[in-house]
Amino acid sequence: MTDPVSRPSLSWRGAARPAAPAYAALDLGTNNCRLLIAMPTAQGFRVVDSFSRVVRLGEGLAASGRLSQAAMDRTLNALHVCVDRIGRRRLRGLRAIATEACRRAENGRSFLRRVEHETGLAIEMISTREEAELALESCAPLLRTAPGSGQSRALLFDIGGGSTEIAWVRLDKRSRPELIGYRSLPLGVVTLAEQFGDDAFTEAGYTSMVRFVCDQLRSFEALHCIGREVAAGRVRLIGTSGTVTTLASIALELPRYRRSAVDGIALPSSSALQAAGALRRMGRSGMEAHSCIGPDRARLVLPGCAIFEAIHRRWPCDAVMVADRGLRDGMLLRMMRDRSAQLPMPPFPIPSLSVAAGMVPSA
Template structure:
């Protein structure tokens, strides 16, 4: 990265001026944001279930992780029933965002971007909540579209493509929605991903857990969710002739979500979850199916005790597995590539690429 590269402007999402003392949350003190020729970039993803921060510094064509943060906040809790973010859910999210803001203000950063996804897209008070976030934490997340979610996931997973891949089918099982991206890889040269179709299903692990979570622990209930999701995928399959392309060969199935990384952890019999062993691994789908069966057989107590699940995720694992099972039912690809990466990684790669190809000049300071 050139030393005099121009950092990305942050008019729509990033870090605003620190809040006035009267607006500060108790226990948090904010100094001015530090931008300039710093080597690090930060990406924050406020999702329906999790609040995640990733700070990285460029390394070759990728980056090395400098710091990270992740907390389950369940921002979308109750949203399907009321159409609004609840006060208790917003308070949980604000606590996590304040922790992220403190991390960001402790180090020099080249650029910061923050996004909000399905919960804030759907909630009638989503925009008002994000204004409150800015006032209380100084962070300014922008609401991104489902298409941009798919594009960012595609960007982060593109390094997992290999020579010989003609197409890729990428799925991201989130808290409030599931994004499916249909990707073309042009022939010749290094793999370059091109989004040629996408669909966003209003079904995620939080929405399904609230509506059908208990029934997912029964074979009948689990099967009903699988059929519901599969019915919504069939139209997308017909439009893009995905099944036909799979039969022709050269289609890679990539999954990026807590659901598929959990399946991988179980399939690999990990005594505890280890990202380096999971990210980029390839599973025979029959092995993944067996891992799904193993998770289903554990029940609530067994899932809570499992080192790759834990008590906080018990209610979400089987709804996510039902979505995966529907994808597997519609698209019979022999192997699954598992990605422990997503929006934040895609955001970092975009910021770094923009700097590499940006206008030269003195770095701009944001405060």
């Protein structure tokens, strides 16, 4: 255990000289530890530093109900890196959150106390509702309604490691998107990967995953009658997760991932489903070798595709808007807005790219 006397100090607290106009947001999830440091701009913010590491905090959690010692040690190592990066800057604000793994684990709160003791970083365990709200906050600039589009609703999904957040949203071009209802499914790419194991790479196992997730969505559909709005063409489907950005990368045949190429594009659902099929044909070894996936994520991709396919099967929109933004973006925008009044929304339309339905890589 790190000597508490030598733990890093976070220089944004009580800084002796005026703080730089920068903010930091840290998201500790089931699979990843992510940090974003940014400065506000007229369009939102400009990233000045970022860090992401696969820590697998929720590894084995579904079976044991607890965070393992190895997972906590890996995560602490990553958090020490984050604290070091935070400590190099004088910030106006910092927020750090933990999500499903810490919510679900018996020792989740005690682990966060240990984190604060060893690093000085206070991490807040947020509710599933706030998780959905932060995802919506991050995607709000992409949800401005186009004049004459007829879209008055959005269905936003965020596929995480331990849970999947579904948000049903009211759109109005005169105001910010409004959350009508939300559902947090207690399943994500890590939990499905552990539940289905190697079967996830078989056609039968993949079909079972899709059916399993579909069943989890039935009650949300019964409550909000979303299918009726989808059939009338009034719903915009938007996804924010590694799953949808990976599907977009495969559909666009990118040699390596580029955020600027996928964030904000309208990806035809047919292209997304064909990309999922291409990934299934690659198999695990093919995904491990793919520059947009790699060995750390290969076992998680098909569970994510199954969740997306289940969402599309339940609510078959013609296209999915791809958002490479998440909880950190939502936290940053919230902190900046609360600190310096309303941040202006980008003017409509957001630059986007519609992908031809046939653009998928060959198997």
